[in-house]
Every structure is written in C-alpha cells, then in structure tokens.
Amino acid sequence: MEQGNPVDFGIDDPVHQNREIRRACDACRKRKRKCDGPVRSHVNDSKCVHCSRYNLDCTYTDHVPTQKGPPKGYLEMVEQRCGRLEQLLKQAVPDIDLDEYVGPPIDPETFDIVDYKVHMASLSIPPYPAVKPLSQTPPYTATNPLPSDIPSPESEFPLDQVITNTKASSAPSDVADPEELVLVKHTSRLQVVDRQWRYHGKPSPVYLVLQLQELRRQLGLSNLFDEMNNSKRDRIWEIPQWEIDMAEEGMCPIEWAEWPEEGLDKLLINSYFDHVAVYVLLLNRVIFEGQYDRGLWRTNRAYAQVCLAVFACGAKFVSDPRVKMPDDTGGYHPYSAGWKYMRVLLRTGYNFLQSPSLYSLQKTVLICQFFQGSSTVPHTLPVISSLGLRSSEELGIHVRQLLHHVDPVERELYTRAFWCLYHIDRYNCTFVGRSVAMRDCDFDIEYPKDVDDEYWQLGFKQSEEKVSRVAVFIQTCKLDRIVGRIMQTFYTVESSSQPVVSLRRAADELSADLDVWTEELPSVLHWDNERGDYRIFQQAAALRTYFHYCKILIYRPFISSSGNHTKNDPLETCLSASYSISDILSACLHRGRRESCQPGHSLDISYILPVWCSGMIILASLLHKTHSTDEYEQALFHVKVLLAASKDIEVVWRQCGKVTDFLTHLVKEAGEWRTMGGGEGMEGGEDDMRGTVRATLSSLFSPPPLDRRAQDRDSFGSWMRFRNFETHVMGMSSDRLEGQSSEANAGTFASGHLGPDLFNSWA
Incomplete structure (x- = not known):
C-alpha cells in the first residue's frame, strides 16, 4: 500500500474526512522514519504504528516549513556550467567519451x-x-x-x-x-x-x-x-x-531511537578515524563520510550497520556520557562506552543464508575491533574473523585475477577488508593459541595500495612528500605472514614430534625472514623515539613492538630449563626482545604526555599481547637464571614499565585489567624471589626451594613428558582452579547457580582431555 493513498473504510462523514492527514507525525519526523499516520489516521486511536508500539503521543502540531524549489534560473545556470566544463574537458582530451x-x-x-x-x-x-x-x-x-x-x-x-x-x-x-x-x-x-x-x-x-x-x-x-x-x-x-524468504528470518529493524544525535554522530566518526583507524586501515574516510552526509544510513540497512559499528568503536575514545550506559547509582559504567550501539547492531540479527557483501565484511572487522578489549568475548574473535575470511572466499576476492575485474575503488575496499580480517585472525590466534583460518597458499590477493584516502580519486597516486597512513598496515600484514609460518611450525599439535634440530633450523630461517623484513622496511617507518610526526611515531612504535613479539614467538619454545645460558640462548633472545618492547612502551607513554593525550589514548589495544608476553618472560627469567644485583634491578624496572603500560591501556580497555592484576601481584612477589637462593640472592647456590621453583617453571618451556595424560590432568586441574577464581571474582559462575562444583566433575573429563593453560584461559 503506498503512503499517502487513503483507504476506503466506508466512512463518509465529514468528521473522519477532516481527520485525514497527509504527512508524518511529529515523533516520526523527528526520527526521520517512515510513518503510516496518513493511513492510521482513519482509525479510532489515530496513532501510527511507531507511536502505538512505544506509547508515544502521535501529534501533528509541529510546524512543517513549506518546501521551496531552487531560485529562478538556478537549474539553467547549473546546466550551462556543466556544458562549459564538458567543452573544456573535450578540448583537453579530444578522444574522451564523457558518457x-x-x-x-x-x-x-x-x-x-x-x-x-x-x-x-x-x-x-x-x-x-x-x-x-x-x-x-x-x-x-x-x-x-x-x-x-x-x-x-x-x-x-x-x-x-x-x-x-x-x-x-x-x-x-x-x-x-x-x-x-x-x-x-x-x-x-x-x-x-x-x-x-x-x-x-x-x-x-x-x-x-x-x-x-x-x-x-x-x-x-x-x-x-x-x-x-x-x-x-x-x-x-x-x-x-x-x-x-528464509534469508530474511531473524532480521530485525534498526532501533533508530538509539542512533546518536546530530553532532554526536560526527564526533564518534571522527574519533574512530583519529584513534582506531591508525594501525588497521579498513574504510576510506572520504567515501564513508560522503555516504553518511548524503544519508545512506537512512536507506541502506547494511551501511547503517557499519555506521553502528563505527559509533561503537569511536565511543571508546569519547568522554561524552551519552555514549555510556547508566548504572544503578545515577552515574555511568566506565567501561560501557559504545556498548549501546553494539547492542543495537547485534539486535538487527544475523542470518547465515544471506550472501556476504562488502558491508558485511567491513562490519565483521569493526565488530572484532570493538570486542578486542572486552572482558568476556576476546576468545571468540578467531571464530568471527574466520567467518569473515570464509565469506571473502565465497565472493572470490582472495583471488587476484578475479579481483582485477572489479572497479578499482571497489577492489581497494575489498582488499582492505580482506587484509584486516587476515591480520585480526593472525593476531588473535596467537592470543588464544589456535590455528589460523586461512593459509598463505590459499590466496594471492595483493597488499592494499600505499595510497591515502584522499588520493583515490586522483588515480591512486600518493603525494611523494607525504607518508601514507596505509604504509604501516602493509608492513604489519607482511609480519602477519611470518606469524602464520611461526604458528604452523612451532605451535601445532604435531610440532612436538618434530626433531629439535629441524625446528631450530626453522627458527633460524624465520629469524632471518624477520631480518629481511627489517632491511626492506622503508626508512621513515623505522623506530625513532625522537620522530617529530606523532602519527608516524605511533605507527612505527606499534610496528616495532610487533616485530619483537614475533621474535619471542619464534624462540619461546626453545627456552631450556637448564640454569646455564649463553648470549645466544633462546631465553636471552626472548629477554632482549622483551626489554626492547618495554623501552618502546616507555617512550610511547612519555610522548603521549608531551602530546597531552588523555589517559588510555597513548597505547593501542594491540599492545596488550606484547605487554603480557614480555612481562611473563622477564619475570620467568628472574626464576630461571642467575642475575647480578644490577641485572635484577634492570629486569624489575622493565616489568614496572610494562605494568605502567598495562594500567594505561586499562583505562579504555577493561580486558587489560587482568594483565595489570597479574603483573601487580608478581612484581610485589618478585622481591621475595631473591631470598630463595640465600646469600647474594640469585647468585648463590641452588637450594631445595630454588630447585622446586625451577622444576615448576621448566614446565612452561620444556618439551612435554612421556606421560602426557598425567600432565594433561595436572594442567586441567590448574586451569579449573583458575577458572573458579575468575568466575567467582566476576560473579558469573554458572556451576554455582546449578548447585554443582566445577572441580568435583573435573576428574572424569580431565582423564581424557587437556584444558587450556594459564596463558590461554585468562581471556
């Protein structure tokens, strides 16, 4: 039924005829939504569907300004101007077909x-x-x-x-x-x-x-x-x-009541591009903002979903209370920024029968970026990103020759979306210790173009005097390729059965690949703590931190439980990389204060994984090898820097608070470790207590024992105790609600299964 066409209800009296209204009600006009007021105005309640559903007053009292057309002669002058431009263009390019x-x-x-x-x-x-x-x-x-x-x-x-x-x-x-x-x-x-x-x-x-x-x-x-x-x-x-019709099942309309007000929406969009789209480049800002200004979000559901995800991500860096959820005391939950928009997005539904699209890929990337620092769902990110990568396969954008047959602008947007999903998958698979979703041999798509958004309409030609924002993302994707090979070589289920000699050879080859990556890195992206451009400073810092984290991933499996360590020992390599990460983070925190950054804005959420691993490596080294007093103080200093970085990230991202709690506890405890060896601390002989500590620590690095099932039971028991601790702290223990004990039922399951270790279960 078309809007504005009255329906014959058999009512001919003048009263009902006078009630016929041919425009949207005040509430629907304010929300800019379709209103069936002209139809429902004939019935007794005189309310449109929207006002009836939300119990609103369906009024028509607001003044509606009369729409005026353009001034006289305006269209004629526009046509003449376009005609002159066409003639000038044909003079410059005679053979061009303007059509x-x-x-x-x-x-x-x-x-x-x-x-x-x-x-x-x-x-x-x-x-x-x-x-x-x-x-x-x-x-x-x-x-x-x-x-x-x-x-x-x-x-x-x-x-x-x-x-x-x-x-x-x-x-x-x-x-x-x-x-x-x-x-x-x-x-x-x-x-x-x-x-x-x-x-x-x-x-x-x-x-x-x-x-x-x-x-x-x-x-x-x-x-x-x-x-x-x-x-x-x-x-x-x-x-x-x-x-x-089944493809539309489960899909719900967007709750426009939660759409950010005019002014706040632009603030959230700017916040996203200024803080989130610094390290992982997904959207073209010129295209996205142009589409938003033209009102595409009102008519295109998929684009509106992308907007909601952008609002959610940008809200993390906005102090406006309107982006947060109220608490019971009349205030606002500090970590709830953006969740109101994410909730609206998730309520729109998802149907597996719907075919993927560019907007659905972009939405998947943005959802992963938002959930990266949440307290309950980071372990699901490999699942979400793998769904996105599979969707890209269905579209065929992972094949370079196929993508070459797509419009250049579309091609670049698809390329960015693919590499964003690729990076998120690689990063989070190392986070939770799972296999990657797509091997490098399964695609041959090119890297994103090293061109800023504003140069797309100029034939994708970047200004030679300006370093593009995409350059660091391209180099990050190259490191992601190395991460994939590291995971495939050292962290698969079958890798423990490989000869140690071949694994060490593979480690040296991967380390050489990292050196080649460093040599090929553009000089402007090399780490320099005195670099003037703050944006390049941030990007280079994140890139160098990721490089050192890759170095730790390579050599961590080879750390020996022996107390004898040489200069080229894997533990020393990991320790050196951890110290480098600490130095970079210290420079970032100091530079952030000089740039007047708000708390939590100096470091990206992607630092959480290097901070966690580096802190554990340094603390483990205090128990794993002998240290002089100066070495011990140096190690403790670097851990405190990592702790400060974790506290800064925690201001915005709640998930990092767990890392902060671990490091805080272990830093306090580290002072007692020096007394375990007697005499001069770690430089003394190994007494029984120190031997016990070493025996426990060696299980983190040494190959699994022959009695794998016994180790599985011990690991599962530790995991269950940790999970009990976590769930009781958060008040989310489902076992307690059912009147059951988690550990009481652990024996049967643990007899044949291995639960996650401490590193993988903290999420």
Missing part, C-alpha cells in the same frame, strides 16, 4: 532515477564524489554490467553481483581471464533465479563440467550450458520462494 565517465545525457521527459542508476553502475561509475579514473581500458557495457559495490544513498541494489564481463574491465592487459570467470560466463547461460556470485575452487565438480564443455567445443558440438538451459527442470533449478 563512459559521467553517465549518459539526461532527458527530463523520460528520466527514471532507478534505470539511470543501473546504467551508471553498468558503466562502473562510482557514486559522487568519487570519479571513475581515466584509463585506456574499455568500459563495461550495458549488456554485461558489473554493478558498483558503493551504492548511492537511495540504492537498494545488492552490493555483490555476478561478475559476468571479462572483456571490459579494469584488469591489466597482461592478466588473462582465470578459469573462474570462464566458468561464470558459461553458468550464467543457465538463467536461474539465483544469480548471486559465488566462488568455486578447483576441487569443485563444476570444473569437470567446464572441461567437458571444452572437449565438446573442440569437437564442434553446441554449448552444453545452452542446451541445459532449454532442457533443465525449472522447479529444480529455481530457488523456491520459501527459501528466499
């Missing part, structure tokens, strides 16, 4: 906005203000369109369509059409209802059909897919309506 870059001429008599947008998308013309870059590549044709994935504000078209054109694309001339595109060209002849693009890899049986078609072609036979299109049973091939 391919700005769209066909507009006839006011026959103009249709929907058809025109479809035609613009078929020419691969991005929404304004983005422009299609000039190139020698022929444009897409209207008969074989490749719609843009960046819709205009009113667009309701899906963001991902079947890639059907291989002749006209932005791909380099030396890039041949991959078999995947050949497959798409043939299967598109089947003309089924579901035309959603889905990637099929080489093991898929559909490639056998493709090979059969090639043999038929060589024999001069007709196209198999054309014949199949004529003989196929439509009732089998067409997706039934109930399955199509």
Whole structure:
C-alpha cells in the first residue's frame, strides 16, 4: 500500500474526512522514519504504528516549513556550467567519451532515477564524489554490467553481483581471464533465479563440467550450458520462494531511537578515524563520510550497520556520557562506552543464508575491533574473523585475477577488508593459541595500495612528500605472514614430534625472514623515539613492538630449563626482545604526555599481547637464571614499565585489567624471589626451594613428558582452579547457580582431555 493513498473504510462523514492527514507525525519526523499516520489516521486511536508500539503521543502540531524549489534560473545556470566544463574537458582530451565517465545525457521527459542508476553502475561509475579514473581500458557495457559495490544513498541494489564481463574491465592487459570467470560466463547461460556470485575452487565438480564443455567445443558440438538451459527442470533449478524468504528470518529493524544525535554522530566518526583507524586501515574516510552526509544510513540497512559499528568503536575514545550506559547509582559504567550501539547492531540479527557483501565484511572487522578489549568475548574473535575470511572466499576476492575485474575503488575496499580480517585472525590466534583460518597458499590477493584516502580519486597516486597512513598496515600484514609460518611450525599439535634440530633450523630461517623484513622496511617507518610526526611515531612504535613479539614467538619454545645460558640462548633472545618492547612502551607513554593525550589514548589495544608476553618472560627469567644485583634491578624496572603500560591501556580497555592484576601481584612477589637462593640472592647456590621453583617453571618451556595424560590432568586441574577464581571474582559462575562444583566433575573429563593453560584461559 503506498503512503499517502487513503483507504476506503466506508466512512463518509465529514468528521473522519477532516481527520485525514497527509504527512508524518511529529515523533516520526523527528526520527526521520517512515510513518503510516496518513493511513492510521482513519482509525479510532489515530496513532501510527511507531507511536502505538512505544506509547508515544502521535501529534501533528509541529510546524512543517513549506518546501521551496531552487531560485529562478538556478537549474539553467547549473546546466550551462556543466556544458562549459564538458567543452573544456573535450578540448583537453579530444578522444574522451564523457558518457563512459559521467553517465549518459539526461532527458527530463523520460528520466527514471532507478534505470539511470543501473546504467551508471553498468558503466562502473562510482557514486559522487568519487570519479571513475581515466584509463585506456574499455568500459563495461550495458549488456554485461558489473554493478558498483558503493551504492548511492537511495540504492537498494545488492552490493555483490555476478561478475559476468571479462572483456571490459579494469584488469591489466597482461592478466588473462582465470578459469573462474570462464566458468561464470558459461553458468550464467543457465538463467536461474539465483544469480548471486559465488566462488568455486578447483576441487569443485563444476570444473569437470567446464572441461567437458571444452572437449565438446573442440569437437564442434553446441554449448552444453545452452542446451541445459532449454532442457533443465525449472522447479529444480529455481530457488523456491520459501527459501528466499528464509534469508530474511531473524532480521530485525534498526532501533533508530538509539542512533546518536546530530553532532554526536560526527564526533564518534571522527574519533574512530583519529584513534582506531591508525594501525588497521579498513574504510576510506572520504567515501564513508560522503555516504553518511548524503544519508545512506537512512536507506541502506547494511551501511547503517557499519555506521553502528563505527559509533561503537569511536565511543571508546569519547568522554561524552551519552555514549555510556547508566548504572544503578545515577552515574555511568566506565567501561560501557559504545556498548549501546553494539547492542543495537547485534539486535538487527544475523542470518547465515544471506550472501556476504562488502558491508558485511567491513562490519565483521569493526565488530572484532570493538570486542578486542572486552572482558568476556576476546576468545571468540578467531571464530568471527574466520567467518569473515570464509565469506571473502565465497565472493572470490582472495583471488587476484578475479579481483582485477572489479572497479578499482571497489577492489581497494575489498582488499582492505580482506587484509584486516587476515591480520585480526593472525593476531588473535596467537592470543588464544589456535590455528589460523586461512593459509598463505590459499590466496594471492595483493597488499592494499600505499595510497591515502584522499588520493583515490586522483588515480591512486600518493603525494611523494607525504607518508601514507596505509604504509604501516602493509608492513604489519607482511609480519602477519611470518606469524602464520611461526604458528604452523612451532605451535601445532604435531610440532612436538618434530626433531629439535629441524625446528631450530626453522627458527633460524624465520629469524632471518624477520631480518629481511627489517632491511626492506622503508626508512621513515623505522623506530625513532625522537620522530617529530606523532602519527608516524605511533605507527612505527606499534610496528616495532610487533616485530619483537614475533621474535619471542619464534624462540619461546626453545627456552631450556637448564640454569646455564649463553648470549645466544633462546631465553636471552626472548629477554632482549622483551626489554626492547618495554623501552618502546616507555617512550610511547612519555610522548603521549608531551602530546597531552588523555589517559588510555597513548597505547593501542594491540599492545596488550606484547605487554603480557614480555612481562611473563622477564619475570620467568628472574626464576630461571642467575642475575647480578644490577641485572635484577634492570629486569624489575622493565616489568614496572610494562605494568605502567598495562594500567594505561586499562583505562579504555577493561580486558587489560587482568594483565595489570597479574603483573601487580608478581612484581610485589618478585622481591621475595631473591631470598630463595640465600646469600647474594640469585647468585648463590641452588637450594631445595630454588630447585622446586625451577622444576615448576621448566614446565612452561620444556618439551612435554612421556606421560602426557598425567600432565594433561595436572594442567586441567590448574586451569579449573583458575577458572573458579575468575568466575567467582566476576560473579558469573554458572556451576554455582546449578548447585554443582566445577572441580568435583573435573576428574572424569580431565582423564581424557587437556584444558587450556594459564596463558590461554585468562581471556
């Protein structure tokens, strides 16, 4: 039923006719939402659906200003100005076909906005203000369109369509059409209802059909897919309506009442780009803000979900109480910033039957960034990021040749989304000790372009005088590749059965790869604690910290329980890397104070893992090797620096408070460790107490004993005691609610399973 068309209810009296209202009510106009007031005004309650649901007064008292058109002659002058610009452009580039870059001429008599947008998308013309870059590549044709994935504000078209054109694309001339595109060209002849693009890899049986078609072609036979299109049973091939409808199940409307007010929304967006989008680059700020200003969030649900995720992430660095949730005392929960927007986003629902899109990938990245420092869900991030990577596979964006056939702007947005998911997966898999979701041999997508957002519309040419914000993210992704090989080599289930000699050889090779990475690193991104540009200072600090963390990951499995340590011993290597991380964090904290950063804004949440590992390595070394008094004081100083860094991160991210508690307790206890050896502390002989401490510590680094099941039971028991401690502190023990004891039931399960160790269970 169209809005504004009165419904005949058989009521003809003048009273009801006078009540007919042809505009939205005051509440709906304020929220800028669709109102059915013109329809519901005929019934007795005279309330629209929105006001009835939320028990609001459905009034029409606010003054509605009369909409005025443009001044006289305005449109004529705009047309003349565009005409002059076209003539000047043709003088500069005589051979240019303007219709391919700005769209066909507009006839006011026959103009249709929907058809025109479809035609613009078929020419691969991005929404304004983005422009299609000039190139020698022929444009897409209207008969074989490749719609843009960046819709205009009113667009309701899906963001991902079947890639059907291989002749006209932005791909380099030396890039041949991959078999995947050949497959798409043939299967598109089947003309089924579901035309959603889905990637099929080489093991898929559909490639056998493709090979059969090639043999038929060589024999001069007709196209198999054309014949199949004529003989196929439509009732089998067409997706039934109930399955199509099922894709919308569980999807709820957005609660616009929680949308940030005007002014606050821009504050949250700026906060996201200024604080979050410094290390992991996902969105193009120019495109995103342009879409927001044009009101795309009002008409495009997927984009509105991305906005909610941006609000949630940006709220972490905003002191405005409106972004927090109230507590019982009339104040606000200190760590609740952004959760109101994340709750609205999660309430919109998720359906596995819906096909992935660019916006869904971006939403996944932003959700992971928000949950990174939460207290209860960081262990789920590998699951969420792996879903995002699998979704990228379904779209086929992990294949370079396929992505070359996409509009350059879309291609770069997809590339950023993929590498963000890749980085989040690598980082969090080391966090919780799980295998990565995608191996490096499973994709060949290029790194993001080393170009800032504002240069995209200039042919992706970065200013030579400016270091792009993307440069550090590219180098981080290169380190992520090394992290993946480290995890595959040393931290798999079967790695403990590998010969130590081969593992040490692999460690040296990976360490050499880190050295090569350092040599190839642009000089402007090398760590310098006196660098003037604060943004580059922050990025270089995070990059160098990640480098040292990778060094710890390589040599941590080889730390021996022996008390004899040489200069090149793995423990010394890890200790040196930990000291370097401490020095970097100390410089960041001092620089943050000089830059007048608010508490919690000097260090990113990504530092939490290096802080945790470095602190444990240094503290373990105090029990694991002999120290002179100066060495002992130096180690304790570095731990206190790490503790200060942890406290600073804790101001914004609650999860880091657990690291703070561990380091605080161990720093207090470290003073007692020197008395365990007697005499001059650690330089004395090994008495029984010290031997006991060493025996306990060696289990962190030594290979597993032959009696693995006995070790499993001990590890599980320690884990269960820690979990009891954690749940009682947080008041979240489900076992207590059921009247059961966690440890009472641990024996049977522990007899055949290994629970997480302390490092993996703290999350």
